[in-house]
Amino acid sequence: xxxxxxxxxxxxxxxxxxxxxxxxxxxxxxxxxxxxRKDYSLEPTVSVLMPCYNEGKTVYETIESISRSNYPxxxxxxxxxxxxxxxxxxxxxxxxxxxxxxxxIRVGRNEENCGKARTVCNALVHSRAEIIISIDSDCIFxxxxxxxxxxxxxxxxVGSVGGRVGVRNPNESVxxxxxxxxxxxxxxxxxIPENWTRSVCCISGCLFAIRRELLLEIEPAIRARHWFGVPxxxxxxxxLTHQTLLxxxxxxxxxxxxxxxxxxxxLPVLFKQQLRWRRSIVRDFFFTLRSLPQHVFKLHPxxxxxxxxxxxxxxxxxxxxxxxxxxxxxxxxxPMPMITALAIAAVLSWWIKKRSVxxxxxxxxxxxxxxxxxxxxxxxxxxxxxxxxxxxxxxTRVKTV
Amino acid sequence: xxxxxxxxxxKPAKKAAAAQPLHYRxxxxxxxxxxxxxxxxxxxxxxxxxxxxxxxxxxxxxxxxVILTATDEKSLDFREKLITSQQSIEDLKVDAAKMEAGLKxxxxxxxxxxxxxxxxxxxxxxxxxxxxxxxxxxxxxxxQKLADDARTQKLLAQLEDxxxxxxxxxxxxxxxxxxxxxxxxxxNQTATGYTDSRIAEVLLTDTELDKTPVGxxxxxxxxxxxxxxxxxxxxxxxxxxxxKELTEDNRQIARLHDAIVxxxxxxxxxxxTGKNLLYFAFVPYDNQxxxxxxxxxxxxxxxxxxxxxxxxxxxRFAGEEQATHPIFxxxxxxxxxxxxxxRAQAEAAKSRTVFLGRKPLLF
Numbered sequence: 188x189x190x191x192x193x194x195x196x197x198x199x200x201x202x203x204x205x206x207x208x209x210x211x212x213x214x215x216x217x218x219x220x221x222x223x224r225k226d227y228s229l230e231p232t233v234s235v236l237m238p239c240y241n242e243g244k245t246v247y248e249t250i251e252s253i254s255r256s257n258y259p260x261x262x263x264x265x266x267x268x269x270x271x272x273x274x275x276x277x278x279x280x281x282x283x284x285x286x287x288x289x290x291x292i293r294v295g296r297n298e299e300n301c302g303k304a305r306t307v308c309n310a311l312v313h314s315r316a317e318i319i320i321s322i323d324s325d326c327i328f329x330x331x332x333x334x335x336x337x338x339x340x341x342x343x344x345v346g347s348v349g350g351r352v353g354v355r356n357p358n359e360s361v362x363x364x365x366x367x368x369x370x371x372x373x374x375x376x377x378x379i380p381e382n383w384t385r386s387v388c389c390i391s392g393c394l395f396a397i398r399r400e401l402l403l404e405i406e407p408a409i410r411a412r413h414w415f416g417v418p419x420x421x422x423x424x425x426x427l428t429h430q431t432l433l434x435x436x437x438x439x440x441x442x443x444x445x446x447x448x449x450x451x452x453x454l455p456v457l458f459k460q461q462l463r464w465r466r467s468i469v470r471d472f473f474f475t476l477r478s479l480p481q482h483v484f485k486l487h488p489x490x491x492x493x494x495x496x497x498x499x500x501x502x503x504x505x506x507x508x509x510x511x512x513x514x515x516x517x518x519x520x521x522p523m524p525m526i527t528a529l530a531i532a533a534v535l536s537w538w539i540k541k542r543s544v545x546x547x548x549x550x551x552x553x554x555x556x557x558x559x560x561x562x563x564x565x566x567x568x569x570x571x572x573x574x575x576x577x578x579x580x581x582x583t584r585v586k587t588v
Numbered sequence: 589x590x591x592x593x594x595x596x597x598x599k600p601a602k603k604a605a606a607a608q609p610l611h612y613r614x615x616x617x618x619x620x621x622x623x624x625x626x627x628x629x630x631x632x633x634x635x636x637x638x639x640x641x642x643x644x645x646x647x648x649x650x651x652x653x654v655i656l657t658a659t660d661e662k663s664l665d666f667r668e669k670l671i672t673s674q675q676s677i678e679d680l681k682v683d684a685a686k687m688e689a690g691l692k693x694x695x696x697x698x699x700x701x702x703x704x705x706x707x708x709x710x711x712x713x714x715x716x717x718x719x720x721x722x723x724x725x726x727x728x729x730x731x732q733k734l735a736d737d738a739r740t741q742k743l744l745a746q747l748e749d750x751x752x753x754x755x756x757x758x759x760x761x762x763x764x765x766x767x768x769x770x771x772x773x774x775x776n777q778t779a780t781g782y783t784d785s786r787i788a789e790v791l792l793t794d795t796e797l798d799k800t801p802v803g804x805x806x807x808x809x810x811x812x813x814x815x816x817x818x819x820x821x822x823x824x825x826x827x828x829x830x831x832k833e834l835t836e837d838n839r840q841i842a843r844l845h846d847a848i849v850x851x852x853x854x855x856x857x858x859x860x861t862g863k864n865l866l867y868f869a870f871v872p873y874d875n876q877x878x879x880x881x882x883x884x885x886x887x888x889x890x891x892x893x894x895x896x897x898x899x900x901x902x903x904r905f906a907g908e909e910q911a912t913h914p915i916f917x918x919x920x921x922x923x924x925x926x927x928x929x930x931r932a933q934a935e936a937a938k939s940r941t942v943f944l945g946r947k948p949l950l951f
Contacts, residue, residue, distance in 0.1 A: 415616045416608030515917045516641060570630050574623035577616060 194507070200500025203492055208372065211379035221383045223348075223439050226341035233263035233333055233396075234314035238306035239280065239324035240270040245449075246324045250283035253322065254290040258333040264291035267324075268310040271300040276324075302420020302579065303392075304409050311406060319402050321424075323393040326446045327355060335444035336396040342385075346436025347397045347428060349390030350444035351375075358549045359452050365560060366450040366457070367546050368535050375542070378440050385437030386490040388497075392424030394446045397431065405430045414470070417577045422467025429471060429494070432486055447545075454560075461564060465501070465572035472498035501569045643892055644915045647948055649878040650941045651869040651885075652914045654924065656859040666856035670848065677844045684837040691830045698823040701816055708816065712809045719799040719806070726796040733789045740782045747775050855905050855924050867899075867929050867937040870911045871944070872922035878944040879904055879925050886943045887936035891915075895947040898933035902926030914940045 214221040235253055239246050246267070253265055267284075269277045277296055284292040297309055307321050318337055322328070329335075332350055339348040351374045357367035381387040405427060412419040412426065431438050451457040475482055475494045482491050540547045608616075644650065656663060751772060758768040798804055851857050855868050871879045881901050888895040905924045913920050929936055936942055 415619070416612035417616065512637065516637070517916045517918055567630070570626065574627045576623075577620065 196503045200496045207380050208376045211376035214379045214383050223339050224341055225338035227338045231317035231337055233318045234316035235265045235320045236307050236310040237267045237322050237324050238303045239276050241272045241274050242276050242324045243274050244279055246276050247279040247283045249324050252327040254287040255330050256333045257330040260290055266293045266310045266313055268306050269296040270306045271297050304420050304423035308406050308410055317399050318396055319399055320396045326393050326448045329445035332444045335441050339441045344437050345439050346401045346431040347390055347438045349440040350394030350446050351442040352391045352393045353447045353546055355447040355449045357546050362457055363450050363452055364548045371539050382439055384487045384489050385439055386487040387438040387440050388493045389425045390428045393448050395424055414576050420579055421463050425467045425471050461568055465568045468498045469572050505569050648875045649943045649945050651871045651944055652941055653869045653937045653939055656868055658860050663856045663860045667860045670851055673844050673848055677841055680837050680841045687830055687834045694823050694827050698820055701820045708813045715806055723799040730792045737785050744782055867927040868924050869927050870922055871925055872920045883945045885927055886947050887939050891941050892948055898936040899927050899929035902928040
């Protein structure tokens with residue numbers, strides 16, 4: 188009975204995932220209601236909150252790019268909040284403040300290191316703007332990003348809007364090539380059906396816009412997040428999105444609001460990042476289960492299925508992989524997984540080259556390596572995430588000075 | 589724009605930790621212990637998996653014990669085929685015996701026929717000799733007879749006149765009716781005699797023809813001789829066919845016999861007919877060098893460590909077998925060996941793998 192149930196869940200997850208990708212493709216090409224009605228005349232006041240920890244000079248480049256936004260300078264400000272970086276990030280922030288006087292840049296520093304989520308909250312205290320945009324301090328923003336995000340708030344029931352995150356370094360290594368395809372497929376296909384129902388389950392923290400009153404309402408919950416007493420500083424983007432949906436607002440990703448992030452170039456760093464993300468997914472899953480009736484009644488079925496089945500699928504996939512390896516240890520060695528991956532890679536690479544020249548992958552066949560990563564990911568990430576839920580380690584931003 | 593440096597805004601998360609309730613601490617400690625144990629278990633599992641995969645990829649002394657019983661499908665099938673083969677041998681033997689008897693009969697008949705041949709030839713020769721002697725005499729007599737018949741015919745031509753004269757004499761009263769009847773009967777007898785003489789002449793001519801080389805008697809004799817020779821030739825063909833069939837039957841019997849002898853060396857025969865408990869193991873071809881009769885067999889814990897000797901390799905069976913790799917679960921080819929297990933170590937027959945020749949990790 189248990190194996191049958193396991194396979195059923197896995198098949199359901201796969202069907203929904205593949206269905207979402209295919210539906211995303213169809214909607215993207217053919218359904219205008221997928222795209223939000225944008226009103227560029229709104230121009231609300233905007234605070235760009237930029238938490239920072241050990242980013243060094245990158246933070247300067249980030250502020251530089253955001254300061255070049257095509258948005259009335261008197262209507263937006265940058266609040267850069269350093270989370271007690273051990274490097275010279277704070278100095279770079281101050282330098283940016285001096286170098287870009289055309290924009291109101293305010294620089295602050297936490298008294299002690301308290302993580303990204305609380306740093307955002309600390310920055311929020313100084314903001315009075317109508318729309319809060321939280322950004323990552325290692326991203327480069329398109330000049331139209333703020334305008335695109337604010338224009339998307341024309342629908343009153345939309346509470347949070349995200350941007351499209353691209354990869355700055357697609358051809359730096361095989362690892363970055365893999366991530367480029369994954370990012371592209373996620374934003375351009377997977378999230379499109381969620382966009383259609385205004386119920387995106389996770390807006391990336393790289394570029395996250397939210398109504399001020401909504402964020403103020405959620406802020407206490409962000410500060411109070413803990414795992415049996417251990418403060419939770421990770422996955423604030425997923426948490427914010429989830430809370431937005433639970434409060435009856437819609438969420439949307441505007442793929443015209445572009446930003447570019449530098450993705451991990453080595454496997455250990457990628458592993459740490461993915462582990463952090465997986466922890467957030469698992470945490471979100473537990474939260475969903477804890478209040479499942481509320482979710483079922485309040486949220487769109489698309490959202491509930493994504494919130495429940497995505498992490499459940501990962502756990503079940505682990506069990507399936509383990510049982511498959513026990514019954515047939517060489518199952519992974521067959522040619523089909525590699526052929527399938529290569530075929531998908533070839534199609535997506537061609538598509539990316541056609542639609543987003545900046546992210547063109549020089550070696551599309553590198554996607555074959557994703558198989559190894561997928562197996563490792565299925566085998567290690569979920570159990571590791573389940574066993575390290577109390578970890579506050581960010582993983583990818585720790586630098587020794 | 590004026591530059592601003594913000595006042596530190598700190599709501600330390602530490603406070604939450606400091607105010608951690610006791611039950612949270614307990615849950616967290618339990619969770620951490622469980623998590624560490626689980627992670628080490630996963631780690632050990634992965635290392636063990638990798639090690640086992642690597643070990644069986646390079647090891648060349650393992651064999652997989654196979655438990656065969658008389659009720660196994662393969663054993664039953666084997667037994668059925670064996671019985672069918674034995675039945676075929678018996679049927680072929682009966683056929684061969686019948687064929688051999690028939691062959692002897694045909695050979696005897698042929699001998700008898702061939703023995704008649706000289707007698708018939710002698711009879712033909714004697715007949716020919718006799719005919720050669722009689723033919724001139726008969727020809728001479730025939731000619732003489734023809735001359736006599738010619739003269740008789742001339743006399744008969746006068747008989748009508750004589751009959752007329754008798755009628756006249758009777759009418760004239762010169763002779764009585766009785767005399768006239770007597771004279772007419774005499775004339776009729778003469779005519780009948782002539783007819784008989786003609787018949788005799790025809791018969792003589794026929795007899796004369798019989799005495800010639802194409803006469804009926806000699807032709808009959810030659811026909812008999814031809815029939816005899818034909819029958820002998822037919823017997824020759826039948827004997828040859830029968831001999832070939834007999835040879836083929838005997839060859840088939842020999843082949844089946846060999847097959848049965850070979851089959852009797854199979855583990856399935858041993859298990860189907862044997863009364864003692866026998867143990868077998870599948871050896872892949874890659875490991876055949878280790879499967880020498882008399883080599884020690886080791887059974888190990890966790891399929892590779894803390895090994896102990898459980899018996900020795902018995903006979904090696906020739907037939908190819910296909911089996912599933914006990915670890916990789918792929919199809920592999922190899923053969924079976926008999927394991928002579930120590931009585932106390934019979935449980936080794938149920939192990940997933942055993943090792944031949946030496947302990948795999950030397951302990």
